[in-house]
Amino acid sequence: MMQASAPARPIQSAMAAGPQVRGRRWQVIKRAVTARLAIVGGLVIAITGLMAIAAPLVSPYDPLRQDLANLLAPPSLAHWLGTDNVGRDILARVIWGARVSLIAGSGSVAIAVSAGSVLGLAAGYWRGLVDDVVMRVMDAVLSFPALVLALALGAVLGAGLGSVLIALGVVYAPTFARLMRGQVLSIRTREYVDAARLLGAPDWRILVRHVLPNAAAPIVVQASLSVAFAILAEASLSFLGLGVQPPEPSWGSIINAGRGYLQQAPWMVFGPGAALFVTVLSLNFVGDAVRDALDPRTRV
């Protein structure tokens, strides 16, 4: 095989020189663009986050204030994104809705990361019965389509942000448990873990000081990507009526309210829809950049 491949190399490299140079140049451009997209995405997230925090200050109107003289008003200087069927300012509702989306996205992922990491840590470190029980339960949770499980949990827990956080936390926890377990299985056999064990360190100390910090990178990557999907899932549940209840604004419920006025007032749907799309897209840009930064193998 070596003999056959050796003479082919110069020919191959000569043939490939042109495309390779072009390919390398493109790689550089692509990385720059990707990084630029991540910067743009980060900026959008930062602005959305600041708007959500400072909603009472930056919102042009009270999101619940009804202006019956301005029903279904199209976008204008007074109402940048128009008004809804009871005269509420859509922009104000989108700004206040950002709070719900960001809290739901980050809160549910925080719950999933915490629960999944603890379970994966225990399963991977202690193996045996703990591993079997934990991972079979995780497999069972993964046997439900995510939205259907969230819907079922939302149904029994009742509508509201708290239920959404718990439901999405449960739905996403197995992904983190599996990731953490995989990491721990490899880390627990490393020499520094053996050394700590020989020195008499208790299990909790080994886990917290040695295993957890070394297993964290893929969890961070997955968490950064999961926030976008959690925001989409919350919006879907709110759209179906299981999230934050009207008149409190959330992007999904604002879009659902606009569904019946698509012909007369499409801005009721597409303003909040654009906010949701841009936020999820930006989070994906940032998530991809975090992944590339922490795991160079995933660069294609």
Place this chain on the structure above:
Amino acid sequence: MGQLILRRVVATVPVLFLVTLGVFLLIHLVPGDPIEAMMGESQDEAAKQALREELGFDKPLIVQYATWGGHLLQGDLGRSVRTRAPVLEDVGRRIRPSLELAVFAMLISLTISIPMGILSATHKNTSIDSLGTSFALFGICMPNFVLALLLIFVFGVRLRWLPIASFVDPFDDPINGIRSLALPAITLGLALAAVITRTLRSSLLETLTEDYVRTARAKGLMESAIIRSHALKNALIPVITVLGLQFGTLIGGAVITEYVFALPGVGRLVVDAVFARDYPLVQGVVLLVALGFIASNLLVDVAYGWLDPRIRYSG
């Protein structure tokens, strides 16, 4: 191959047990009395007591689970509190539009994603590739209810080309049936197409760097023949896995799509049952959906072993 199937089926048994346990406990997670939650508006205490007895809530939890499990094994998934119809009957009535939607969406997604994934990989780092990857990103980030409303607005409200909320069975009236399913299937299909395009692109890119592809090129085979005969077959293996996993996305997407387009499918049935607090119906449908998901994953596992002998023999 038989061993592989047996291993996978055996591995599914504990998961099936836990899934049934989870679905059974679902109703017991309801804060307060589930009977009150379901029949809160009714003043008929006798009816409430009858339902309590029918659901076995007057018995210990373990007895309730054993009875419920026994009924499951006989194909009895319970009865809807609202319609009193058996869950299987309700699902049976609704399954056809859902299956038609799923098949139509899958066809649309494969028609778009296979050529786009191949073109993206074979024209890596060109404007065609950028188009493919941008499409994939758009499909993944676009909420399907927003896409559905956008399609309704453009093709239903403005252009008036397609109906927006009427279901006609394609087997009864093929033209109007396809027209009535077009927008929901595009909504569902585009999201799927995005994921498949992304997977096929990266899988094909990896395959195109393999030694056997280089050998085929050295032999002077045309690039199209290399892709068709050598690379694509191997690159499609991860796509099959993704297709199996996307069954869950398809069902989740169908819930939203059927809700937006008012299609009388299983997804709509779940939403209606949730709002009616018809917990036995929610339990039954969720269990059926989970069983379908497990079966599809099992099929994918087996197909994977069949397509790739390395998996078959390594276990």
